[in-house]
Amino acid sequence: MIDKPLLAGVMVLLTLSLVMSYSLSTYTVVHFHYSDFHFFIRQSMAVFIGFITMVLLSKMDPDRWFSRIGLLLFFVFFILMIVMQFLPSSLVNAVGGAKRWIRVGPMSIAPVEFFKVGFIFFLSWSFSRKLLDKTKMGFWEEVRAFTPYLFVFLVAVVLIAVFQKDLGQVVVLGVTLTILFLFIGSSWKFFLTLITAGLTAFIGLIFFAPHRMARIKSWWGTVQDNILSVLPFDAAQSLRIEAGKEPYQISNSLNAIHNGGFFGQGLGNGQFKLGYLSEVHTDFILAGITEELGFLGLTLVTLTMLFIVFRIFKIASKVKSPMYYLFSIGAGLLIALAFIVNTYGISGITPIKGIAVPFLSYGGSHIWASCIAIGMVLMISKKVPRDSRGRMR
Template sequence: MSADKTLFILVSFCIFVGIVFSLSLPVFTNLYFGYNEFHFFIRQFSVGMLSILIMWSLSQLNADKSLTIIAFGIFFICLFLMGIMHYLPESMVTSAGGAKRWIRLPGFSFAPVEFFKIGFVYFLAWSFARKLDEKKKSLKEEIKLIFPYVAVFILVVYLIAVMQNDLGQVIVLAVTLAVMLLFAGTSKRLFMLTVIGAIIVFIVAVFTSEHRILRIKIWWGTIQNMVLSILPDGIAKALRVENAPEPYQISYSLNAIKHGGLFGQGIGAGSFKLGFLSEVHTDFVLAGIAEEIGFFGVLVITAAIFLIVYRIFRISNRSENRVYYLFSLGMGLLIVFSFLMNAYGITSLTPIKGIAVPFISYGGSSILALSVGIGMVLMISKKAKL
């Protein structure tokens, strides 16, 4: 059987969209830093072509022979790299927000956490398929079964949220873990307990970091008037934050989306990318795209992302092997949660978390890692009864 060609084409389309806007959106950044006008385009084009080649190459392999070796290789290598990154000299790592997130190699840098997510999802799928089943168990028995995973996840939280100051990635992995547990056969009671535990960890992580508290205040400052207007005066007064920081980036993001209207200003004709949205080709890429190709253009991109997720879930649902079923499910969850977190962030529905738009945001590590994951799903699709 052949791999899922529709999934391959949809992912390739999204990668090409990212390549096009890597030429259009970072014009101010090129000028500000004195880069060549094709600086970001050349890099995104090179990574995009390599990613498509990797997807195709992996899709040709036999999942029964190659999948476990590739996935565990990625998992353990990236776990090791994430553990030692903090201790590497400055010449070997690139920092962001005071945290070391990228390892420098000749000619490029890469973020191990992006690849680790793929290996971690496979590790969960492989382990859940062996440890969990549909048999009815008491809550105590279920907690005992998942305790080792909680311990592993605490390590992941430390390596990513603490060492790399990247709570967004932890949130995506936490929600993915909770949903995979539910589909692996655990009860809804345990699912709710897992969600409550994740919320507690999130609250602790936020209130132990001044940077995260500031982000929450900026977000709340954007929406508090709308929310508090429907609450009783006493409650509204208690919840109101006076002198909240000005949410400049969110305001520019919303104005860029509004300026784009239904059909956009035209590719290359956006104005909010000219020094207003400072990360318009990365975190705010959807806002930049919305200004240039409008609501309907973003609707097409959104439809493509959700069709990708649908195809992955279809492969998952039709896989008889439980490891393949759970891994494909986890990959689909990673993509949809990442997309929604970014989309909700730029529209002020949730705080901004710095999560890339899958396949489209500028950044080699994210695109390459997801392409490896999609290549593995394409391997599995040859075994599924599509």
């Protein structure tokens, strides 16, 4: 029996995604002279494909199909991320010089979304085969044992952060990898060394990319007064920069959230979607939801997302196979971290990273990839012991 509460939670968010893709795309539809249902139809196709894939995966025997599907995801989309850089512009959509989408007929696929799921499988599959049965290792033995995984991750960093200029996805993958290292029993010394090295590399990727430095300075200019107010005057002055024009996306996102109040302006009645927040149905969908459905609507979305992550982690805690356990933990982390990075970005707590909200943001690739991840977790959930009422034991 699959975990029906998990499936129900995902379907709630996918349904809301359809509603909001119609409501929030008003300005874009008018501006580009699309039909009223342009984005709704496209999102409906993505949700339908994702739902069918999720259901089909949930019905498969995990002992037979789980590893095959996971390895296929990892190798196919890892190769596609490499090959994509050499494909002509007629086959690849480039944004700001970064090639992120491959055209397949009338649709585009972002390989990185599927690679994330494959990468989590690869880690869980390899860790369960090579590392979980090892006794306590010394620091340098840990370094040797984990180096192959770090090498694969570094290749992914180059492909995603350098060629695709998408540091947000690297942050999500890097944090997930680090936490999984801790779950399989790495020492705190190695764990802290890895965090230090990761932060150093993260800062380096920012300093050597002018567009990222400009984004950091722009963000710091908007939050420095609140942060520096708690520091001594001399120290605060040394860290203060001349505040430029406030980023309009963050400013309008915060205004949209504030305008929503507790109960919202009503479905379809948002004002900031009318050209103030560009592409609000994608990365800023939570701001659009808050304006139209209010703090209450945002709270229900957040609780549903937490419920989904909770059910995934509960499945992980009950399943006996180390591979299934690690994959479920990784899938839950991918969803939770993407949600956190997006919410922090639209609220101005951190710079905007361009991470889609799982199951909500407009876009076929991330919807399909998220449904694949959930389908594989539902496949795993059939291995969880249950009582006569179907509840996990």
